[in-house]
Structures are given as C-alpha cells and as structure tokens.
Amino acid sequence: MKSYILVLAFLVLGFTSFAQSQLKIGYVDSEVIMTQFSESIKAQGDLEAYANKLTVKRDSMQLKLQQDYADYQKQMQNMPEDKKKETETKLIKMEQELRDFIQLNFGQGTGEIYKKQQELMKPIQEKIFAAIEKVAKSEGLQFVFDKSGDIVLLYADPAYDVTFKVLDGLKRGN
Secondary structure (H helix, E strand, C coil), X not given: CHHHHHHHHHHHHHHHHHHHHXXXXXXXXXXXXXXXXXXXXXXXXXXXXXXXXXXXXXXXXXXXXXXXXXXXXXXHHHCCHHHHHHHHHHHHHHHHHHHHHHHHHHCCCCCHHHHHHHHHHHHHHHHHHHHHHHHHHHHCCCEEEECCCCCCCCCCCHHHECHHHHHHHHHCCC
C-alpha cells in the first residue's frame, strides 16, 4: 500500500513537472507601452487638452458665480425685495448650471471626459491587444499577463518580458 501511494505521488509530481515545462507565460508592462507608444502619447495629449478646455470653462463658471454672489451679498441690504428675489433666482440658476456642467463633463464613468477617453483609447487598446496576441503566438506563449495592472504577479522572470517586442511591433506598424 505504501509503495502504491509512493508511486502515485511520483506520477503526480512527474506529470506536474511535465505540464509546467510545457507552459510558457509572458508578461508586459502596459505602463511602459502606454508611455512609449506614439499613438498613446498623442491620444493622452489630446485628452488632456480636451479636459483642460472643460476645466477652464468650469473654473470660469465658478468664478462668475462667486463674483456674482459676493456682489449680491454687498448690495442685498440696499436692494428692493423683488430685485433680491430676482438675483437669488439668478444665482440658484447659475449654481444649477454649474452642477449640471460638472456632472455632464466630469461625472465618473459617464462624463464627456470619460467618453472622450474611451473614444481615443479604444483603437489604441485594440492595436496593443493585437500586437500582444501576435507576439504571444510567435513566441509560443500560452499566457501573457500585465504586471502593471490589478493582477498580482509575484515573480516574473525577465526572460519572458515581451513588453519591448510588443512596443517594437507597434512602432513598426505590425
């Protein structure tokens, strides 16, 4: 019985070693790819310019609201009641417009900046995924992980890093 268990243990260990020796895993560092791939750099610049334009508009709206509110506070003692109500209504409307503008443009996962990011990055991500797939197939890799993402990679042998091969393929247009 002991010899049967011992033989079974050796068979399992042998099979596990054989399976592991056949498995090729690679990884990329997507942060390196995104910071060195020219199309990604351009898209990031375009996104920042778009976001800056919206930020300037938001800041302008906030400043106007603050100035109008400060003016109202200075003058409200001398205003007739109907003018007070009219100014308060105007200030409330300006505040609501500012909130709407912020929600429309800066809302997490729904704002125009998020949509613009998706629009700019989707074609780039598709190119990167295609390049990763091409390199993985040419290198005979079964798996490629992203070591910069949420996936925890406890050990990575640099011999399997295909980051620069993917980046090279992207730069050459392959």
